[in-house]
Amino acid sequence: MTVQIESGLHHIAQINIARLRYDRDDPRAADFFDNLDRINALADQSEGFVWRLMDEEGNATGIDAFDDPGIIINMSVWQSVDVLKAFAYQTVHHRFVRRRTEWFIPAAGPSLALWWVAAGQNPAAQEGRRRLEYLTQNGPSPHAFTFSCLFDPVAEGTS
Numbered sequence: 001m002t003v004q005i006e007s008g009l010h011h012i013a014q015i016n017i018a019r020l021r022y023d024r025d026d027p028r029a030a031d032f033f034d035n036l037d038r039i040n041a042l043a044d045q046s047e048g049f050v051w052r053l054m055d056e057e058g059n060a061t062g063i064d065a066f067d068d069p070g071i072i073i074n075m076s077v078w079q080s081v082d083v084l085k086a087f088a089y090q091t092v093h094h095r096f097v098r099r100r101t102e103w104f105i106p107a108a109g110p111s112l113a114l115w116w117v118a119a120g121q122n123p124a125a126q127e128g129r130r131r132l133e134y135l136t137q138n139g140p141s142p143h144a145f146t147f148s149c150l151f152d153p154v155a156e157g158t159s
Helices: 027-045 081-090 093-098 125-139
Strands: 008-019 048-053 069-080 112-118
Touching: 008 027, 008 081, 008 093, 008 125, 027 048, 027 093, 081 093, 081 125
Parallel strands: none
Antiparallel strands: 008 069, 008 112, 048 069
């Protein structure tokens, strides 16, 4: 099922997390960190991109939203699920997704959560954490869901 909202009233927010296998300055993690600016710039220029969470370095890897300092986060907002999926799986970004086990420990639960926001809303890192925790504890619902189990934005009222 693909949900495409054309009205512009709702955007799709996403958080994805990963637990690093190595310290940030370990050479085995270098290929990931060395390409982060390039992939973020690609997202920024992609059709349908709205916003992404950033720290002073221009990415979100230094934002501690979880108790584990080895967990890095990425959050962004897009105009639709379709444009988010296109960026994630039809650009060079997908090459890095396929290589994730080189740099990250496989997650025991969900590492991605999606939810609808009103156009113009940019969620805080703690909101993303709460959505991911909700998805982990309760499974997909209008409050937090995945690409494989999408919900209409009206279902929850974009809370």
